[in-house]
Amino acid sequence: EEQLVESGGGLVQAGASLRLSCAASGFTSDDLTIAWFRQAPGKQREAVSCIEPIDGSTYYADSVKGRFTFYNDKAERTVYLEMRSLEPDDTAVYYCAADRTTKITYCSGWGWYDYWGQGTQVTVSS
Numbered sequence: 001e002e003q004l005v006e007s008g009g010g011l012v013q014a015g016a017s018l019r020l021s022c023a024a025s026g027f028t029s030d031d032l033t034i035a036w037f038r039q040a041p042g043k044q045r046e047a048v049s050c051i052e053p054i055d056g057s058t059y060y061a062d063s064v065k066g067r068f069t070f071y072n073d074k075a076e077r078t079v080y081l082e083m084r085s086l087e088p089d090d091t092a093v094y095y096c097a098a099d100r101t102t103k104i105t106y107c108s109g110w111g112w113y114d115y116w117g118q119g120t121q122v123t124v125s126s
Contacts, residue, residue: 002026002115004034004096009120016124017084022096022117024077033104034079035113036070038092038122047108048094049081053101059108063089086124093119 008020022034035050049060049070058070064083071080079096097113104112 004098004115004117006094006096006117006120009094009122011123011125012086014087014124014126016086017082018086018122020081020083020094020120022079024098027077027098029100031101032077032098033101033107034072034096034098035107036081036094036096037110038094040092045110047110050107052107053104088124088126090122091124093121095119
């Protein structure tokens with residue numbers, strides 16, 4: 001059974017750092033695209049970061065550029081999101097999503113993914 005397990009969320013003060021992890025298991029395909037999304041209360045789900053299948057570039061939402069870094073450990077089927085200089089607006093439930101790379105046209109589109117983790121809460125206080 002395909003499974004994504006996130007960890008690393010928590011309650012921090014503005015300016016702090018956190019590292020989120022997403023471990024994928026049970027997938028038969030070796031070529032997965034795994035992306036980070038987030039959803040704040042009352043707001044739409046938005047893509048945070050992922051690696052574009054078409055050219056291998058890393059996508060970052062404008063609001064996190066320069067503060068967040070996406071890491072991909074293919075051997076361990078784990079992706080990480082290193083978050084620095086956290087702001088109250090970063091408060092959200094963070095989800096990772098995965099699917100076969102051949103299905104993904106652009107990695108920031110949430111509709112491409114059939115597999116989602118349970119989410120991990122990140123709360124940044126001012």
